């Protein structure tokens with residue numbers, strides 16, 4: 001939502017035409033790109049907090065038909081689980097604030113490209129002359145963190161899969177949004193596009209509506225109530241409180257799964273759901 005809001009505001013101020021489309025619906029994306037010329041196609045997969053999956057190869061074909069560069073926000077997939085540059089993306093974006101750092105103590109971002117195109121040169125020039133250049137301490141913290149990135153991602157994915165399976169069987173849970181579950185509409189695509197796991201992020205719908213969801217969040221002991229994601233500690237957030245106008249269900253809780261003992265996470269969720 002933060003990215004969407006910023007892009008809307010930026011485009012309005014700069015007189016840039018913006019078209020928004022549900023990119024997990026490949027046919028809708030193709031239909032839009034067939035009739036529009038564009039400079040940039042920006043997608044996010046899996047998306048936060050809906051966990052929708054976008055077909056990166058299909059998006060690349062759409063971008064080409066519209067004459068656009070393809071940018072993929074791959075934050076929720078981590079740099080390990082999906083390699084969008086190999087699937088045709090021109091630029092890949094990661095919020096390094098999240099799993100790349102993993103310790104919830106740095107703000108940062110990463111752009112990667114396959115080739116030194118004129119677009120990339122322009123990005124480098126803007127960054128150098130007017131952009132956000134990372135301070136040395138933050139850079140050092142990131143280098144420290146990345147030494148454990150594969151271990152953290154492996155544990156987080158295994159924990160997340162077990163938590164998703166537990167929640168999907170729970171009588172107080174209406175639905176679980178996690179691409180690792182065979183019931184998820186993007187499961188087959190995620191299985192092709194992601195290797196080594198389905199990530200650490202998921203949302204679930206609590207039976208009983210808004211009050212029930214808020215009560216569950218309030219009863220959790222191990223999960224911190226906070227907005228970030230991708231850290232070693234598990235977090236929970238009631239997204240409707242943050243973005244009430246975007247159609248997020250009032251009973252949706254988004255959780256980011258950390259590296260704690262998975263049985264502890266599951267028993268915490270169980271006691272919170274049973275009240």
Ligand SMILES: Cc1ncc(COP(=O)(O)O)c(C=O)c1O
Pocket residue numbers: 002003044048073075076094095096097098107108109228229
């Ligand atoms: C998928 C995704 N991209 C980008 C961002 C923005 O990251 P940052 O907080 O580093 O600006 C977020 C933050 O929640 C995110 O979830």
